[in-house]
Amino acid sequence: MRKYAAQRLALGIPTILGAAILIFVIMRVVPGDVATLIAIGGSEGEEQISAAAIEKMRDTLGLNQPLHMQFANWMWDLAHWDLGRSLWTRQPVKELLIRRYPLTLQLSAMALLLSWLIAIPIGILTAVKQDTPLDYIPRLVSIVGLAIPNFWLGILVMTYLAAILGWVPALTYSVPWKDPVENFSQLMLPAVVLGTALAALQTRMTRTTMLEVLREDYIRTANAKGLSSRTVLWRHALKNAAIPVITISGAQLGGLISGSLVTEVVFNLPGLGAATVDAVRLRDYPVIQTLVLFITVAHIIVNLGVDLLYGFLDPRIRFA
Amino acid sequence: MEVEPRAPSTQNVLNLRGARWQYQRAWLRRFVIYKPLGAVGAGVVLLMFFLSIFGSFLTPYNPIDMDFLARLESPNLRHPLGTDLFGRDVLSNIIGGAKISIYVGFASVILGTGFGAIWGLTSGYAGGKFDMYSQRLIDILQSIPTLALALVIVASLGSSLNNIIVAISIGLIATSARVVRASAISIRNMDYIAAAISTGAGWRRIVFRHVLPNSLPPYLVVATAGLGIAILQEASLSFLGVGVPPPHPSWGRMLSGMGRDYLTIAPWLSLAPGIAIVVVVLAFNLVGDAFRDMFDPRLRGSERR
Numbered sequence: 001m002r003k004y005a006a007q008r009l010a011l012g013i014p015t016i017l018g019a020a021i022l023i024f025v026i027m028r029v030v031p032g033d034v035a036t037l038i039a040i041g042g043s044e045g046e047e048q049i050s051a052a053a054i055e056k057m058r059d060t061l062g063l064n065q066p067l068h069m070q071f072a073n074w075m076w077d078l079a080h081w082d083l084g085r086s087l088w089t090r091q092p093v094k095e096l097l098i099r100r101y102p103l104t105l106q107l108s109a110m111a112l113l114l115s116w117l118i119a120i121p122i123g124i125l126t127a128v129k130q131d132t133p134l135d136y137i138p139r140l141v142s143i144v145g146l147a148i149p150n151f152w153l154g155i156l157v158m159t160y161l162a163a164i165l166g167w168v169p170a171l172t173y174s175v176p177w178k179d180p181v182e183n184f185s186q187l188m189l190p191a192v193v194l195g196t197a198l199a200a201l202q203t204r205m206t207r208t209t210m211l212e213v214l215r216e217d218y219i220r221t222a223n224a225k226g227l228s229s230r231t232v233l234w235r236h237a238l239k240n241a242a243i244p245v246i247t248i249s250g251a252q253l254g255g256l257i258s259g260s261l262v263t264e265v266v267f268n269l270p271g272l273g274a275a276t277v278d279a280v281r282l283r284d285y286p287v288i289q290t291l292v293l294f295i296t297v298a299h300i301i302v303n304l305g306v307d308l309l310y311g312f313l314d315p316r317i318r319f320a
Numbered sequence: 321m322e323v324e325p326r327a328p329s330t331q332n333v334l335n336l337r338g339a340r341w342q343y344q345r346a347w348l349r350r351f352v353i354y355k356p357l358g359a360v361g362a363g364v365v366l367l368m369f370f371l372s373i374f375g376s377f378l379t380p381y382n383p384i385d386m387d388f389l390a391r392l393e394s395p396n397l398r399h400p401l402g403t404d405l406f407g408r409d410v411l412s413n414i415i416g417g418a419k420i421s422i423y424v425g426f427a428s429v430i431l432g433t434g435f436g437a438i439w440g441l442t443s444g445y446a447g448g449k450f451d452m453y454s455q456r457l458i459d460i461l462q463s464i465p466t467l468a469l470a471l472v473i474v475a476s477l478g479s480s481l482n483n484i485i486v487a488i489s490i491g492l493i494a495t496s497a498r499v500v501r502a503s504a505i506s507i508r509n510m511d512y513i514a515a516a517i518s519t520g521a522g523w524r525r526i527v528f529r530h531v532l533p534n535s536l537p538p539y540l541v542v543a544t545a546g547l548g549i550a551i552l553q554e555a556s557l558s559f560l561g562v563g564v565p566p567p568h569p570s571w572g573r574m575l576s577g578m579g580r581d582y583l584t585i586a587p588w589l590s591l592a593p594g595i596a597i598v599v600v601v602l603a604f605n606l607v608g609d610a611f612r613d614m615f616d617p618r619l620r621g622s623e624r625r
Contacts, residue, residue, distance in 0.1 A: 011459070018460035026476055143609075147548065147601035149555045152575055152594045254465065261467055262556050276468065277560055280475040292472055296464045303463075 004311050012304050019296045024071050027289050084286040093290045096275055104271035107187055107194065108256040112249060114195030115202055120245070123206020124233060127214060138203065145200035154193045154266035190267045194260065198252050205248050209241040243313055250306025254299035351610070358610020364603035372419035382412065410592050416569035417593065421600060424485055424554045424564065429546040432489030436496030437539050444504030445531055458494050466491035467556060479562045488553045496542045503535040537615035544608035548601040555597055571597050
């Protein structure tokens with residue numbers, strides 16, 4: 001087990017480095033010059049920006065150095081836990097991350113928990129009641145759910161709930177340790193929107209693997225022993241059926257961060273996703289590249305964790 | 321695919337063609353009977369193709385024509401799906417948007433999964449160092465969440481129709497490369513490949529006559545799933561303000577810009593494009609599901625309905 005973990009970990013490091021190179025290269029193929037853009041700044045009226053000013057800006061941004069030096073500097077700073085500063089506000093990215101990440105993390109956790117609460121019971125139900133209306137209807141709902149653009153669902157839910165119930169979530173975000181009720185009421189809707197989207201895929205996965213597992217010999221044995229069907233389903237069948245569901249949840253958890261990109265914007269939540277979108281809109285390059293790298297690293301760590309869990313749950317994988 | 325024989329002179333060739341046609345008809349009938357949902361999805365996809373080719377002759381109005389006397393009209397006989405803030409006909413925009421959605425979907429899928437498939441095929445068939453390095457590169461590509469990657473690419477290249485296609489297609493490379501590689505590896509170890517080698521077939525013949533056609537089914541499944549993903553991605557990018565730029569009509573832009581602002585007083589502005597997206601993505605997913613069930617023998621018993 002330890003060797004397996006070490007192997008997986010060793011593979012993660014070059015992947016992170018490669019992702020950093022990729023992000024860096026994409027950010028550098030920009031046709032427009034960042035320095036000019038910033039030198040012009042907000043003052044769009046002033047067309048005449050002196051070449052000297054642009055040159056000075058390029059110097060301060062370190063854009064005059066050769067590419068590999070720029071990359072090395074970025075990595076060096078990152079290694080020293082210096083994540084750079086925003087081009088516009090001069091605010092350190094580190095502060096941005098500390099201030100905004102907890103919200104995204106909380107939202108992801110709530111959405112994932114909710115999706116399990118929905119998907120696993122329904123997935124089991126559809127597998128047990130295969131080819132009956134109790135199978136068709138949830139399957140229909142989940143396949144339609146996969147086709148709905150997430151942000152659109154968010155917009156509809158928010159607008160119509162506000163119109164019908166006259167209830168509007170507070171506009172300013174409150175942290176959970178100060179006002180848990182307020183915080184929960186704010187994150188509930190986005191978590192439901194995100195969670196149902198995740199549940200759509202998980203339900204299908206649970207159903208498919210349950211159907212496979214229920215045909216296995218040991219299930220027949222368990223039934224023949226006279227165990228109650230509840231024990232057979234939840235203790236015997238679910239244990240093996242859960243593995244692919246966990247894998248897919250892990251992949252989803254990594255993707256949740258980019259899913260919350262859109263959801264946070266819809267619900268006006270100041271999380272990491274919204275911060276990334278803002279940075280893209282402002283072309284705030286140091287912020288974009290660091291945030292996207294951070295998201296990527298989080299994605300890799302989650303997948304690594306899932307792989308390890310997978311090896312733990314199913315010993316056959318570890319030794320393969 | 322049916323190929324027109326150059327000289328259908330002998331009776332034999334005609335019989336062969338007849339038999340093949342009969343086989344294809346039987347296959348089609350089986351598809352419709354056993355996969356009714358897949359057939360419905362395929363019907364919607366065909367309708368989309370029809371609209372995207374002939375849509376400009378069918379639209380009652382020019383999608384970008386403004387009529388300030390008919391602003392924010394609710395659905396009526398002259399405008400079946402109503403009009404927007406500038407008096408543009410919503411139905412015409414939906415039909416026009418079908419073309420863009422189909423274009424974005426197919427172009428990015430052909431580009432992204434096509435590149436991925438060639439990469440996967442080469443890497444799976446060649447094996448060795450090339451395969452190992454390719455796998456690590458694909459790991460890297462897959463490690464960046466697709467929407468974040470697309471957002472960064474569009475931000476860096478600027479949002480034009482073609483840049484959006486590039487951004488979406490890059491996110492589709494990894495999955496198709498993985499899937500095609502896996503099937504190429506399993507095919508490479510089949511007995512019939514050894515047989516082909518023993519008869520003296522060159523690598524070209526083996527790859528193009530044996531490995532490529534046999535790894536097509538899993539590729540098709542990934543590609544149809546990719547179509548739905550691409551259309552949803554375009555909608556998300558539009559919502560974030562970096563989607564398909566005007567004057568192209570875009571479903572994503574319709575439902576996120578004006579559609580959102582006027583949701584309570586003019587719900588048709590958001591509902592029409594939203595439902596259009598759901599129907600089309602659903603159609604692609606249904607076709608993809610039907611393909612998967614037919615091609616994956618493991619699922620054949622349990623899901624054949």
